[in-house]
Amino acid sequence: xxxxxxxxxxxxxxxxxxxxxxxxxxxxxxxxxxxxxxxxxxxxxxxxxxxxxxxxxxxxxxxxxxxxxxxxxxxxxxxxxxxxxxxxxxxxxxxxxxxxxxxxxxxxxxxxxxxxxxxxxxxxxxxxxxxxxxxxxxxxxxxxxxxxxxxxxxxxxxxxxxxxxxxxxxxxxxxxxxxxxxxxxxxxxxxxxxxxxxxxxxxxxxxxxxxxxxxxxxxxxxxx
Numbered sequence: 202x203x204x205x206x207x208x209x210x211x212x213x214x215x216x217x218x219x220x221x222x223x224x225x226x227x228x229x230x231x232x233x234x235x236x237x238x239x240x241x242x243x244x245x246x247x248x249x250x251x252x253x254x255x256x257x258x259x260x261x262x263x264x265x266x267x268x269x270x271x272x273x274x275x276x277x278x279x280x281x282x283x284x285x286x287x288x289x290x291x292x293x294x295x296x297x298x299x300x301x302x303x304x305x306x307x308x309x310x311x312x313x314x315x316x317x318x319x320x321x322x323x324x325x326x327x328x329x330x331x332x333x334x335x336x337x338x339x340x341x342x343x344x345x346x347x348x349x350x351x352x353x354x355x356x357x358x359x360x361x362x363x364x365x366x367x368x369x370x371x372x373x374x375x376x377x378x379x380x381x382x383x384x385x386x387x388x389x390x391x392x393x394x395x396x397x398x399x400x401x402x403x404x405x406x407x408x409x410x411x412x413x414x415x416x417x418x419x420x421x422x423x424x425x
Contacts, residue, residue: 242302256306257286268313277317281317354408354409366404368387369398370398
């Protein structure tokens with residue numbers, strides 16, 4: 202818990218530059234976010250705790266905003282994100298990441314939020330509801346199965362997008378970034394970002410055609 206407290210303190214303090222790339226490095230020409238990723242990755246090699254603290258401060262707020270779309274509670278979202286970072290540090294997961302840290306964190310928090318919803322759905326049944334369910338014992342398992350299938354369908358649909366389009370869509374929908382921010386970070390035009398998001402949304406709707414009723418009553422509606 203002390204580690205979580207330390208990271209949460211970092212999350213609310215004034216931001217400081219994370220990129221201290223040497224002026225002669227070719228990496229200075231890359232987007233700032235890439236510089237931060239490289240800097241944090243180098244930090245992990247010398248001080249894992251500091252690397253986690255920097256990673257936490259960079260992504261904590263956005264990850265909480267992302268998680269709350271699923272669980273509907275700011276407090277629960279914050280707990281899930283803090284717990285994820287604890288595991289990330291204590292289990293040394295950072296040493297196994299071969300993709301970007303950000304990609305791993307967002308996928309992991311989506312999975313944890315989903316597991317939380319699923320567990321809550323299974324657990325939070327009152328005695329009266331349980332007695333009613335005794336006469337319709339297959340109703341809840343069917344609902345859980347439908348949610349499982351829906352979640353998997355959405356994940357597969359997103360994964361099927363072209364790499365750049367998927368990245369832009371995730372930054373927009375999941376990280377809550379604006380067109381201009383994404384364009385600046387990826388060194389693309391705002392118009393390109395608009396087109397890619399529109400194409401991604403169209404592709405996802407086509408892939409999930411026939412599932413819209415379930416989407417309309419689930420937290421996954423925010424995907425689109």
